[in-house]
Amino acid sequence: MDHDKDGILGKNDLRATWDSLGRLVAEKELDEMVNEASGPINFTQLLTLFAKRMSGGSDDDDVVIAAFKTFDDEGKIDSERLKHALMTWGDVFTLKEVDEAYDAMDIDDKGMIDTQKLIAMLTSSAEEEDGGEAA
Template identity: 75%
Template sequence: MADKEKKKKKKVKEDAADAPAPEPAPADEPAKRPSSKGSKKAAKRSGSNVFSMFSQGQVAEFKEGFSMMDHDKDGIIGKNDLRATFDQIGKLATEKELEEMLSEASGPINFTQLLTLFANRMSGGSDEDDVIIAAFKTFDNDGVIDGERLRHALITWGDKFSQKEVEDAFESMVIDDKGMIDTEALIQMLTGAAEEEET
């Protein structure tokens, strides 16, 4: 008789387990709601795919650059972070320039937003010459670039140069006796054209 009661209780538990659970209201816990495989894929597609535009190595380099620019380490690059970054490379930026840079983003500049800005630039905004010009203009100080500062940047960030690669590159540059590189000559050498449009 005890066996029959155990079997009966077991049968009731199995029936309860097989019955579909009621769906919670949409506001409760949407992440735990049952869904089909198709809707899971749709949810994945609806998110940002900016990370798929870059290799893992590129994302790591962007992350390193982001952390260097995020001076207050709050996960957002703000005006003070930009100002400190420009100060670090020895370039003064006006309030207007800082505000223009920040206004390029559709919201606060977190890491994903920064990647989105780079992706937008790469997908049609700037050509390679514009990127080269802009990169070297960030090092420019009254028409010259501090050779030691450029050397440090080349061996420290991004696709790092070896000491030999830096020496080979510096042999082609116009450098004065104080170690300063002529910015316009460098840009002209790298782009193959004078920078008439930029001035």
């Protein structure tokens, strides 16, 4: 996505990315995308934006924990049951979005997700993940 290879995603990088996907994007849309970030869009900021977009915004950790505990069965979550819920209720996910989220999860050979690992992954902040370094 970083077409000019400067380590920061800017408006021209976003335009080039959308162009490569065959979609023309209005100047206003590009401005809105860039302004969605709280600062320059480096890799950490991009991950934070993706996480917010996929979760529908920032929820308090206790809300995230309670939501996933409803799927918990003896420390495991059935991935097919969760996929059905994600694609059926609330802010509905597409199959592609579910697949992308599942790529980041550890799913065992029985299709089960470790509840605690999933909750830990979803509730950790970008600062914790990158060792607290300033972006």
